[in-house]
Amino acid sequence: MKKLIVGLAGNPNVGKTTVFNQLTGMHQHVGNWPGKTVERAEGSFKHGNYGYDIVDLPGNYALSAHSIEEIVSRDFIVDDDSDVIINVVDAANLERNLYLTVQMMELGANLVMALNMNDFAKKKDHIIDIKLMSELLGFPVIEVNAKTKDGFDELLTTVEKASKNPIDSSAKLSYGDELKEHLSDLQALIEQDKNLLDVPSIWTAIKLLEKDSIVIQKVQQSAISSKIMMEVDKVSKHLIDIYNEGAEEVIANARYAFISGLMAESVKKPQVEKETTTDKIDKIITNRLLAPFIFLGIMFLMFHLTYTISAPFQGMIDNGFIMLADFVAGYISNEYLRSFVCNGIIGGVGGVLVFLPIIILMFLFLSILEDCGYLARAAFTLDIIMHKLVGLHGKAFIPMILGFGCGVPAIMATRTMENESDRLLAMMLVPFMSCTARAPIYAIFVAAFFAQYQSIMVTLMYVIGIVVALLVAAILKRTLFKGMSAPFVMELPTYKIPSLKGVLLHTWEKVKGFLRKAGTIILVCSIVLWILSSYPWGVKYGSEQSVLGMIGNVVAPIFAPLGFGTWQATVAIISGLAAKEVVVSTFGTLAGMQGDDGDGITSLVHDTFTPLSAFSFMVFALLYIPCVASIGAIKQETNSFKWPLIMCGITLVTAYIVSFLVFQIGGLAGFG
Amino acid sequence: MKTLKDTKPGETVTIVKYHKTGDIDLRRHLLGMGFVKGAEITVKKVATFGDPIEMSVKGYSVCLRKDEAKNIEVK
Known part of the structure; x- marks a missing residue:
């Protein structure tokens, strides 16, 4: 073959x-x-x-x-x-x-x-x-x-x-006599160096005139580079003299002239172009008045369907892992091994896999929206908001909004942005969107301290996330991403019915990536957390005597200026790296109760926090490193450890600063 | 001097030239997307919040921010 x-x-x-x-x-x-x-x-x-x-x-x-x-x-x-x-x-x-x-x-x-x-x-x-x-x-x-x-x-x-x-x-190819003549002079010169002939000389000649940095660099290696570059300068000047346009424009015009000639001979168009289906649909979808509402409607529908459909499956996965742990526990007599397998591996990985239904559904909807052509329309409608506020591309809206569901599909969704720096910046901001796994944390603290202001407090957390994301974006845009701005120029593709095969393949690809992470980075982190919580052998799981507890004790003073410098809070924050809702069960474990005893946890929280430090802790939980799954997602998308590390740095520093301000200013204002 | 930015929805114009002040990378990008001298552009609509602008060029739809359209002179 x-x-x-x-x-x-x-x-x-x-x-x-x-x-x-x-x-x-x-x-x-x-x-x-x-x-x-x-x-x-x-x-x-x-x-x-x-x-x-x-x-x-x-x-x-x-x-x-x-x-x-x-x-x-x-x-x-x-x-x-x-x-x-x-x-x-x-x-x-x-x-x-x-x-x-x-x-x-x-x-x-x-x-x-x-x-x-x-x-x-x-x-x-x-x-x-x-x-x-x-x-x-x-x-x-x-x-x-x-x-x-x-x-x-x-x-x-x-x-x-x-x-x-x-x-x-x-x-x-033929580019008209004038340009052709100058190109062939330049080509003849280029052809004198055999090393430059791995590509047709016409390509090198054109790219030199277009001031293509990579080709210029390559030509500079040549022994006759100065001769070539002098000729390039000469031709460029000459073209400006004749056409009153830069070489790039002259070449682009020549390309289109060649294409026009080709089209004129081989394509017959109707006298008047018909109004297309896309034009008709766009009369409604991108209608000036309707567009924002259609966007909100579609987003609402997407979240509504995602949660409604995924809830029973999440329950099934959760129960499945609990049953699996119980089942396996019966066969392991060694206490440590049992705890390792049940708490460490099954509990740790299961806690993350509970989000699988949400991730699948969100990605399915996103693939459909992208393939049918709606995503570009949403970016068209919302670009000015993103652009004026933070210098982001309109398409960054989608990952941000998905971030309210789960950071993993949101980070994967940055793929819809063509420009690399836009994509990276969006990845750095997604973690600030308050994902569903953070909701149980708010629930516990709100129940303990702010029961009468429940909805206001929870809404406030979402708003803080958005405001902080915008501020951080503005800062990053002026520092780390300085000058990395890309033009908006975006095609609005024709609407089409997405192909089932394409959507399913795309979704499967992403799900496979998530499952692979669950089997690697998430598994490793779960094991590390288990070891830290269990060692030295014999101590109570996650107690003050365990390595995790000792680390908590050492690190705790750092959090004192934020109002929660206790080893328990520190341990909860560290365990929360596995997945945010683990913060809640950690408080449960620390109090020596079942992880899902909500009332017990509430009273524990009530005893160890003040209202102000509780609020400061909520803000910190909202803003700090989201979870290992999202770190893994960024690693996978960027293919390096650099960006996940930068994300961890940004989120930690931001969380610390904001919580510090909350606690200190709150204290001065008399909320202490 | 009329630019693409000033063109009203429904109007069809022809590109005259790029202003020298515009970003060179953007110009290259636009050239690749069909915004060349003599190309006919029909402005289709403006987005809800006033920016960007949707237009058709060479038989397809594309949108540009006003900031990007202001350096393209048309007639």
């Missing part, structure tokens, strides 16, 4: 991922590009005598050096030993799609075009002469339907043929 390595390239929202899912099904693996936060989806399948290894490249509009996604894509085309690049093109949006195609032609990629003729394109009544288009481009163009798999067989047969006779797709 012959092995083929194939890259899938194309604009966002053209059906590229649908093609990928259709080809690979469950045989796909989603990871990251080495050292990058960009998702890399790879899959395999067989077709006839060929074994395919297929890589879904990030959706791009161009191949410049200004975004990691674009750099990753062009590096793959240049460096990796791919046999063929399949360029997925949306037939309904040909002109803009071809802009990327043309740039891949500049790279001389061995291209085959999959022209995705979806229902939407058919409705537009554009008539495309595929044979002629293929002739003008100089490489095969195959009509496919990503949804129904029509044309897939022909596409793959063509890919196999193309792999045997690779072509240099830059051959048919």
